[in-house]
Amino acid sequence: xxxxxxxxxxxxxxxxxxxxxxxxxxxxxxxxxRRTVQRRLIDWQAIKSYNQNSRYFTLPHIPDFDPNGLWxxxxxxxxxxxxxxxxxxxxxxxxxxxxxxxxxxELLSLRSSSFMWAFRDHPDLKREKRQGIYVYFDSASGRHxxxxxxxxxxxxxxxxxxxxxxxxxxxxxxKHPKMNAEELSRRLRRKRVRVEPEMIRDLLARQGLAGKxxxxxxx
Numbered sequence: 001x002x003x004x005x006x007x008x009x010x011x012x013x014x015x016x017x018x019x020x021x022x023x024x025x026x027x028x029x030x031x032x033x034r035r036t037v038q039r040r041l042i043d044w045q046a047i048k049s050y051n052q053n054s055r056y057f058t059l060p061h062i063p064d065f066d067p068n069g070l071w072x073x074x075x076x077x078x079x080x081x082x083x084x085x086x087x088x089x090x091x092x093x094x095x096x097x098x099x100x101x102x103x104x105x106e107l108l109s110l111r112s113s114s115f116m117w118a119f120r121d122h123p124d125l126k127r128e129k130r131q132g133i134y135v136y137f138d139s140a141s142g143r144h145x146x147x148x149x150x151x152x153x154x155x156x157x158x159x160x161x162x163x164x165x166x167x168x169x170x171x172x173x174x175k176h177p178k179m180n181a182e183e184l185s186r187r188l189r190r191k192r193v194r195v196e197p198e199m200i201r202d203l204l205a206r207q208g209l210a211g212k213x214x215x216x217x218x219x
Contacts, residue, residue: 007044007059019073020049020056049076050084051110068094068107077109084108084115088136089124097150098137102205106180131155133205154198161199168193169200173209 007015014029015021021029027037041057049056056076063071068091069080081090091107092099105112119136120127126137126144130151137147161169168191172184179187181197181204188195 007040012059015059015062019062020058020076022055022057026057047078048083050079050082050087050108051075051077054083070107072109085119085122088115088119089122092125092136093138093143096147097154098135098147100133100135100201100205102133103201104136106201133202161195161203165193165195165199166203169195169203170207170209173204 011029018025023034023037023041026041027034030037030040032040045060046057047060047063048054049058052075056078058073058078063073063078063080065071065078065080069087071078071080079087079090081087087108088104091104095103099107101112101116104116119125124139126139127134128137128148129135135151137144137151168188169184172187173179176184176187181200184200185195185197
């Protein structure tokens with residue numbers, strides 16, 4: 001879809017330098033009303049942040065999205081999928097075995113308890129309990145069946161943590177609260193404690209410690 005009124009060179013330089021902006025900042029730059037700024041952003045197909053009450057904007061060519069389609073600049077998080085509901089649905093659809101609330105919170109760098117309840121009855125998602133934890137699957141029948149089967153295999157293949165492994169995970173999480181499951185797994189492996197990221201995510205979810213991680217795709 002072509003932009004009706006693409007941004008001028010001065011605006012491109014402004015946004016290229018700042019990377020993200022707010023309506024008020026852009027209004028001062030363009031010297032026009034808030035309503036005009038909103039129309040311009042629509043014309044430019046600007047992307048809203050999925051956190052910070054969607055107050056930040058960027059142009060489509062600026063983000064360096066990570067493999068999950070996420071990008072962060074400072075405290076603003078952006079998604080190739082669009083807003084938070086679109087992003088959550090997109091992430092679940094692309095996940096081979098669906099995603100738990102803790103896994104979604106980790107990917108999005110958001111506390112899952114602050115937003116997941118609103119998606120319990122989302123038409124594009126199916127929420128099912130597995131081993132006491134809710135897992136979100138794609139609602140499309142074929143994809144749903146495939147994800148459920150893979151989640152079942154994942155659960156079956158996940159061995160029970162030894163007590164010393166659980167203690168090691170919790171100690172490292174307390175020392176490095178911003179580390180995600182993959183980073184903790186690598187760090188523990190260097191200490192000769194071999195635990196898979198899925199096992200770490202499961203333990204942290206059960207302990208209520210699956211909070212924020214480092215920002216996705218930070219620049």
